Every structure is written in C-alpha cells, then in structure tokens.
Amino acid sequence: MKAYLELMNRILDEGVEQRDRTGVGTMSVFGHQMRFDLSQGFPLVTTKKLHLRSIIVELLWFLRGDTNVKWLQERKVSIWDEWAASDGELGPVYGKQWRRWETPDGIAIDQIAALVKEIREKPASRRQIVSAWNPADLPQMALAPCHCLFQTRVANGRLDLQLYQRSADVFLGVPFNIASYALLVHILAQQCDLEPGTFVWTGGDCHLYSNHLEQARLQLTRDPKPLPTLRILRKADSIDGYEPEDFAIEGYEAHPHIKGAVAV
Numbered sequence: 001m002k003a004y005l006e007l008m009n010r011i012l013d014e015g016v017e018q019r020d021r022t023g024v025g026t027m028s029v030f031g032h033q034m035r036f037d038l039s040q041g042f043p044l045v046t047t048k049k050l051h052l053r054s055i056i057v058e059l060l061w062f063l064r065g066d067t068n069v070k071w072l073q074e075r076k077v078s079i080w081d082e083w084a085a086s087d088g089e090l091g092p093v094y095g096k097q098w099r100r101w102e103t104p105d106g107i108a109i110d111q112i113a114a115l116v117k118e119i120r121e122k123p124a125s126r127r128q129i130v131s132a133w134n135p136a137d138l139p140q141m142a143l144a145p146c147h148c149l150f151q152t153r154v155a156n157g158r159l160d161l162q163l164y165q166r167s168a169d170v171f172l173g174v175p176f177n178i179a180s181y182a183l184l185v186h187i188l189a190q191q192c193d194l195e196p197g198t199f200v201w202t203g204g205d206c207h208l209y210s211n212h213l214e215q216a217r218l219q220l221t222r223d224p225k226p227l228p229t230l231r232i233l234r235k236a237d238s239i240d241g242y243e244p245e246d247f248a249i250e251g252y253e254a255h256p257h258i259k260g261a262v263a264v
C-alpha cells in the first residue's frame with residue numbers, strides 16, 4: 001500500500017490548510033490518483049489494522065439498496081450512526097441511487113443490474129457507469145455522496161474499475177473506500193466470469209483532518225507489509241445473493257490499529 005502512504009505524505013508535504021464544513025479543519029490537496037492491480041493482492045491498508053467486516057457489511061448494505069442504518073447496526077456496524085435520523089434513515093443515499101434512481105415520471109432505474117447486464121452483453125461498452133450523484137436528491141441526503149461515480153471496463157478477460165471520490169478523508173474514509181471498491185470489483189468480476197483487473201482511485205479534495213495528522217505521521221514511520229488475498233467462498237446466484245460470510249481474507253498482517261475521531 002505504498003500508494004496510500006504517498007498520498008498521506010503528499011498532503012503533509014504540499015497540502016494547504018482549509019476550513020471545512022465540519023469545523024475541524026484540514027490539510028488538503030486537489031486531484032490525486034492511485035492504481036491497484038488486484039492480481040497482486042487485495043489492497044487493504046497494512047500500516048494500521050483495519051476491520052474488513054465493517055467494510056464488507058457496508059458494501060452489501062449499499063447493494064441491498066438500503067438507506068437505513070438499522071441493518072448495519074444489527075450486524076454491529078456503527079460507522080453511519082452519526083448521520084442517521086432517529087428512525088435510522090439517511091435519506092436517498094448510495095443504496096437508493098444505485099438500485100432505485102427515480103426518473104421524473106416515477107420509474108426506478110437499477111443502475112447495478114444495468115451495469116452487470118452491460119458488462120456481460122457489451123463488454124466493449126464505454127458506458128459502464130454508476131452514479132450516486134443525483135443533484136435533485138442532494139437536499140434530502142444526510143451526507144452528499146463522497147464516492148460519487150464509478151466506471152468499469154473489460155479488457156483481456158479482466159474487469160477494471162475507476163472511482164471518482166469528490167471528497168476524501170484520507171486517514172479514516174479512504175482505507176475503507178479502497179477496500180470497498182476492490183471488493184466490488186471481485187464481486188462484479190465473479191458474476192461476469194472475469195478476473196479482477198486494476199482499480200483506479202481518483203480523488204478530488206483529498207484531506208487529512210487536523211486531528212489525524214499525528215496518526216498519519218505515525219503510519220509513515222511504519223513499513224507496509226505484503227498484501228493479503230481475498231477469497232469469495234461461494235458464487236452467489238446473482239449480485240444480490242452475497243452474505244458477509246462469503247468473504248475471507250487470507251494472510252492479512254498489519255501494524256496495530258490507530259484510533260482517530262470522525263469529523264461529523
């Protein structure tokens with residue numbers, strides 16, 4: 001995960017101070033790209049221990065089309081709690097836009113099902129895109145989508161994916177986002193009889209919150225370890241058929257966990 005350390009290093013080196021929406025304050029750079037060849041291992045940060053289960057459960061929650069934290073909480077995942085209303089709702093966030101984007105005449109578009117169909121039937125298509133950025137729905141969302149658009153592409157029997165993340169909390173969010181989309185590539189590839197290819201992460205405002213700077217510097221003193229391997233233990237009948245227990249990570253060696261407060 002050298003690419004991740006390089007991003008943290010770049011922010012510490014050339015980032016500018018920004019006052020942000022949360023009031024915490026950040027150091028930020030604008031525009032950055034990282035590439036992960038998924039045939040070389042699963043990109044899980046090794047310079048601090050990560051809880052992959054939360055990442056798996058969150059991705060399956062997006063794929064369910066769910067926008068209520070209840071399902072996450074029942075599975076002991078609390079990462080969205082701070083933004084939820086008292087009934088658990090987050091408004092029309094990722095799950096809604098991925099699975100039920102509403103047209104003005106009330107038709108629901110399942111972007112994920114359409115993507116799987118496009119990859120299978122038109123692998124050379126340059127229109128394999130899913131967007132969570134729905135300007136009409138933004139006012140109702142608890143938080144505007146950060147990982148807002150992704151595109152896939154098929155070449156040489158491999159599935160590549162590029163994500164555009166408009167806003168990136170590099171210490172807390174980005175390790176989750178990288179692993180989550182790498183996992184999504186594995187799932188989509190399995191469903192479409194392809195091999196996982198390259199995951200390209202593209203960030204807009206890439207920042208370290210002022211209360212994460214020490215944690216970032218500590219990680220930069222640590223040597224990254226070899227990447228683990230992700231195994232999907234079963235091929236589900238469709239993209240909707242996966243359970244958290246279907247995924248296993250092998251050979252994950254990491255430095256101790258580092259705590260950091262989340263900016264709300």
Ligand SMILES: Nc1nc(=O)c2c([nH]1)NC[C@@H]1CN(c3ccc(C(=O)N[C@@H](CCC(=O)O)C(=O)O)cc3)CN21
Pocket residue numbers: 050051054077078079080143169172173174176258259260262263264
């Ligand atoms: N400021 C901010 N940063 C984010 O990364 C973020 C948001 N807000 N809002 C929405 C979601 C929620 N995400 C989160 C929220 C919390 C953690 C977090 O606290 N992670 C802990 C461990 C939590 C666990 O595994 O249960 C960590 O140390 O990584 C991670 C991602 C990503 N997003």
Ligand SMILES: O=c1ccn([C@H]2C[C@H](O)[C@@H](COP(=O)(O)O)O2)c(=O)[nH]1
Pocket residue numbers: 021022143144146147167168169170172173174177263
């Ligand atoms: O998946 C996610 C979700 C959120 N973030 C971070 C990026 C920012 O620090 C905040 C969102 O604040 P905005 O003012 O809406 O940009 O959450 C992330 O890194 N990854």
